[in-house]
Amino acid sequence: MLTVHHLQRSQSERIVWLCEELGVPYELQVHPRNPHTGLAPPIFKQLHPAGTAPVITDGPDVTIAESGACVEYICRVHGGDRLLVQPGAPHYAEFLQMFHWTNATLQAATSRVMWLNFALGPEAAAENTLAQMVRGRVEGMLAFLNERLAKTQFLVGNELTAADIMVVYTLTTSRGFSPMDFTGKDNILAYLQRLGRRPAYIKAREKGDSETPPLLGAVVEKFHFPGLGGKK
Amino acid sequence: MLTVHHLQRSQSERIVWLCEELGVPYELQVHPRNPHTGLAPPIFKQLHPAGTAPVITDGPDVTIAESGACVEYICRVHGGDRLLVQPGAPHYAEFLQMFHWTNATLQAATSRVMWLNFALGPEAAAENTLAQMVRGRVEGMLAFLNERLAKTQFLVGNELTAADIMVVYTLTTSRGFSPMDFTGKDNILAYLQRLGRRPAYIKAREKGDSETPPLLGAVVEKFHFPGLGGKK
Numbered sequence: 001m002l003t004v005h006h007l008q009r010s011q012s013e014r015i016v017w018l019c020e021e022l023g024v025p026y027e028l029q030v031h032p033r034n035p036h037t038g039l040a041p042p043i044f045k046q047l048h049p050a051g052t053a054p055v056i057t058d059g060p061d062v063t064i065a066e067s068g069a070c071v072e073y074i075c076r077v078h079g080g081d082r083l084l085v086q087p088g089a090p091h092y093a094e095f096l097q098m099f100h101w102t103n104a105t106l107q108a109a110t111s112r113v114m115w116l117n118f119a120l121g122p123e124a125a126a127e128n129t130l131a132q133m134v135r136g137r138v139e140g141m142l143a144f145l146n147e148r149l150a151k152t153q154f155l156v157g158n159e160l161t162a163a164d165i166m167v168v169y170t171l172t173t174s175r176g177f178s179p180m181d182f183t184g185k186d187n188i189l190a191y192l193q194r195l196g197r198r199p200a201y202i203k204a205r206e207k208g209d210s211e212t213p214p215l216l217g218a219v220v221e222k223f224h225f226p227g228l229g230g231k232k
Numbered sequence: 233m234l235t236v237h238h239l240q241r242s243q244s245e246r247i248v249w250l251c252e253e254l255g256v257p258y259e260l261q262v263h264p265r266n267p268h269t270g271l272a273p274p275i276f277k278q279l280h281p282a283g284t285a286p287v288i289t290d291g292p293d294v295t296i297a298e299s300g301a302c303v304e305y306i307c308r309v310h311g312g313d314r315l316l317v318q319p320g321a322p323h324y325a326e327f328l329q330m331f332h333w334t335n336a337t338l339q340a341a342t343s344r345v346m347w348l349n350f351a352l353g354p355e356a357a358a359e360n361t362l363a364q365m366v367r368g369r370v371e372g373m374l375a376f377l378n379e380r381l382a383k384t385q386f387l388v389g390n391e392l393t394a395a396d397i398m399v400v401y402t403l404t405t406s407r408g409f410s411p412m413d414f415t416g417k418d419n420i421l422a423y424l425q426r427l428g429r430r431p432a433y434i435k436a437r438e439k440g441d442s443e444t445p446p447l448l449g450a451v452v453e454k455f456h457f458p459g460l461g462g463k464k
Contacts, residue, residue, distance in 0.1 A: 049376045050337065062325040068300075068332035069325075076319045087308045093294040093301075100300035103332070105282065108340035112347050119348055119362035130351035144281045 002026040002078060005047060005055040006208045007040050008033055009176065011067050011107075011169050012054030016208040018071055018165045020200035022079040030208055068103050071162050083162045091157040098155045102166035106145075109138045110170055114178030142185060149187035153194065160198075168195055172215040182218045192216040234258040234310060237279060237287040238440045239272050240265055241408065243299050243339075243401050244286030248440040250303055250397045252432035254311040262440055300335050303394050315394045323389040330387045334398035338377075341370045342402055346410030374417060381419035385426065392430075400427055404447040414450045424448040 004019060004026050006012040010033075019026045031041050031053075045051040048065035055065045056074070064070050075084045085095035116131045125131045145167075148155070155163040171182075171192060182188050195201055196216045205214055236251060236258050238244040242265075251258045263273050263285075277283040280297035287297045288306070296302050307316045317327035348363045357363045377399075380387070387395040403414075403424060414420050427433055428448045437446055 049372075049379075050333070051372070052337075058325070064325055064329045066329050066332045066337060068336055069328035072332075073325055073328050093290070093296055093305055096301035096305050097296045097298050100298045100304075100335070101282070103336040104300055104340065105284075105298060108336065108343065111340065112344050115344050115362065115366055116347065116351055119357075119360050119366075120351060125351075128351050130347065134347055134351075140281075140283070147281075 001059070002074070003029060003057045005029045005031060005044070005053065005057075007031050007044065007053030008209050009173055009212055010040070010053045013173060013204065013208055014067055014165050014169050015054045015056060015070050015074070017168070017201055017204040018074055018083070018162070020204045020207075021160065021165070021198075022074065022082060024074065024078040028207055067166065068100070071165055075162055083160065083165065085156065085161060095156045095161055095163060098163040099161070099166060102155075102163060102170065106138075106141050106167065107170045107174070109134065109141060110174060110178060110180065113138055117178060138180070142180070142182075142188065146185045146187045149191045153191075160195075164195060168192070168201075172220075173209075173212070175215050175220045176212075176222060179220055179222055185218075189216075189218055233291070234306065235261060235289045237261045237263060237276070237285065237289075239263050239276065239285030240441050241405055241444055242272070242285045245405060245436065245440055246299055246397050246401050247286045247288060247302050247306070249400070249433055249436040250306055250315070250394070252436045252439075253392065253397070253430075254306065254314060256306065256310040260439055299398065300332070303397055307394055315392065315397065317388065317393060327388045327393055327395060330395040331393070331398060334387075334395060334402065338370075338373050338399065339402045339406070341366065341373060342406055342410060342412065345370055349410060370412070374412070374414075374420065378417045378419045381423045385423075392427075396427060400424070400433075404452075405441075405444070407447050407452045408444075408454060411452055411454055417450075421448075421450055 002024065004012070004015050006016050006028060008030065016028060031043060033039065034041060040051065040053060044053060044055060047055040048063055050065040052065055054067060054070050055063065056070045057063050058077070064073055072084070075081060085092050112134050116134060117125045120128055120131060152158060154160055155167060171188065193216055196214055234256065236244070236247050238248050238260060240262065248260060263275060265271065266273060272283065272285055276285060276287060279287040280295055282297040284297055286299060286302050287295065288302045289295050290309070296305055304316070307313060317324050344366050348366060349357045352360055352363060384390060386392055387399060403420065425448055428446055
């Protein structure tokens with residue numbers, strides 16, 4: 001039996017959404033964050049040395065703690081290869097580009113911005129030349145996305161793929177930790193509204209994060225993430 | 233014809249090494265860094281909006297600029313699926329975990345350390361609680377790797393896979409930008425020595441980075457990376 005360990009307000013929301021889109025049977029374990037520190041509960045360290053969310057298990061031999069790997073595993077082993085693009089299909093290379101880009105490049109860059117803000121404090125981060133360079137790179141990535149989404153309904157071609165499942169966390173919930181303003185990025189905003197209306201997305205939020213509204217708008221309120229933003 | 237655009241001292245060294253391991257025909261374009269800024273030359277922005285290395289092209293329709301995607305594309309389209317692990321094979325889930333982990337988690341975390349050092353300056357970064365937390369996470373990842381490599385010769389099972397191709401840059405050349413000391417991490421060091429003796433690795437370095445010795449030892453000298461480390 002496939003089990004999905006979901007840490008609320010985290011990258012693991014992707015996996016809940018994926019399972020709902022595919023309609024595969026799965027057991028969902030929802031884990032709230034520690035209300036004082038905002039961090040993951042200790043069970044994640046017991047599940048996998050990475051200590052991060054998501055974690056999936058599938059019988060006694062399979063434990064995976066890495067979004068891209070969980071998504072690929074579930075699509076191939078339980079989803080009949082749906083939401084993946086196969087070699088030889090028209091958008092194969094483009095799919096690989098975007099699927100890997102979402103976490104290894106875009107999420108990595110937005111996370112650098114967040115940690116620079118935490119470590120420097122927001123005022124110093126605003127002034128710091130290197131932090132400006134890092135933010136500039138994220139801006140470039142968002143401009144690239146916004147331009148791309150002028151032509152297509154989805155990240156790759158005209159159907160939902162695993163690349164969409166990967167990117168939405170970074171464009172929504174992640175902004176609760178490190179705000180990004182999408183004012184003027186109309187294609188990204190329309191894309192988020194469109195995906196946010198999918199029954200599987202709505203169902204995943206109800207099951208996994210019913211207390212947190214989906215952050216689909218141009219400007220989002222910062223979550224309360226106690227214990228981190230204040231430290232120096 | 234498969235063309236590999238390699239920016240010297242960058243993640244694209246993976247792709248040159250991969251092509252040599254697979255023995256696939258490819259045209260190699262070697263691009264030095266700008267000697268004054270240390271940055272990639274403008275051609276990378278023309279090749280792909282990402283502006284980063286690697287970039288591969290394959291005929292008029294395929295351009296990919298994302299390490300994991302380049303590796304997967306070349307293995308599947310040109311390499312007869314070699315160096316990938318297929319669903320149903322014993323180490324499939326573990327392979328997916330490690331293949332995605334290398335860039336989306338390990339490289340992302342080492343890169344956060346580098347940018348925090350650049351932005352704060354090394355002394356302030358040493359004192360900063362948040363920067364310490366980020367370094368602690370990287371230490372945890374290296375301990376996990378070192379323990380794992382006590383039991384296996386390669387990252388996954390007992391054969392070279394695409395996960396090894398992905399991780400070696402982060403454990404070697406990347407340390408020229410942001411030093412990591414591997415003293416005492418004997419399994420990682422033995423792993424690097426072992427992979428560094430592979431004929432394909434040696435050939436890739438000769439073709440792509442003959443001026444830079446492979447950084448396989450416990451302690452590495454920092455590269456000269458002009459224009460970044462000094463800015464505030």
